[in-house]
Amino acid sequence: MLAISLGAAWLVLGPLCLWLLVRGSTGERVAAVVTLMLLEGGTIAMGAEERPAPAAPAIVANVVASCQERAPVPRSAKVAHEIVLTWAAAPQECGAAEVVVRAEGRRLRLWLYEGPGVATRPATLTSHHQRVFTLPVRVESGRAALKLPMREKPDYVLTDGRTGRRIPQT
Numbered sequence: 683m684l685a686i687s688l689g690a691a692w693l694v695l696g697p698l699c700l701w702l703l704v705r706g707s708t709g710e711r712v713a714a715v716v717t718l719m720l721l722e723g724g725t726i727a728m729g730a731e732e733r734p735a736p737a738a739p740a741i742v743a744n745v746v747a748s749c750q751e752r753a754p755v756p757r758s759a760k761v762a763h764e765i766v767l768t769w770a771a772a773p774q775e776c777g778a779a780e781v782v783v784r785a786e787g788r789r790l791r792l793w794l795y796e797g798p799g800v801a802t803r804p805a806t807l808t809s810h811h812q813r814v815f816t817l818p819v820r821v822e823s824g825r826a827a828l829k830l831p832m833r834e835k836p837d838y839v840l841t842d843g844r845t846g847r848r849i850p851q852t
Contacts, residue, residue, distance in 0.1 A: 749776035751797035771826040785813040790838035
């Protein structure tokens with residue numbers, strides 16, 4: 683507020699003092715010089731006023747990721763109009779997982795990947811002639827599960843893409 687008042691004083695008194703310096707009598711000229719010096723002194727005092735330094739950002743020593751980067755192995759699958767894959771849940775299970783699906787004849791190969799930020803970045807698992815899904819993971823009683831939507835009930839043999847082993851169907 684003080685800065686606004688000082689700015690308004692400059693706008694009103696500045697031109698008046700200059701006019702008095704040119705057209706005024708000796709007393710008016712002295713008063714104009716004193717007024718300009720006071721305005722300048724106030725401006726310098728405002729600039730020299732100490733402002734608090736901005737607070738430094740807090741530094742966190744140990745940042746723990748919300749979940750571990752890993753490639754879970756599916757333990758079972760339930761096939762209907764969607765495929766429900768389940769595996770043993772980790773202590774800090776991720777909220778989303780990438781699923782890569784590749785059909786090879788009657789085999790449907792599935793790769794799973796979990797890690798921090800899976801839903802916020804491009805897919806890690808990519809290759810030719812396959813589809814990558816980012817799906818939410820549900821955790822119940824030590825088991826993690828996700829639902830892979832299918833257009834129709836698949837007649838595929840589900841296999842783990844990394845090991846080539848069949849995924850038992852329940």
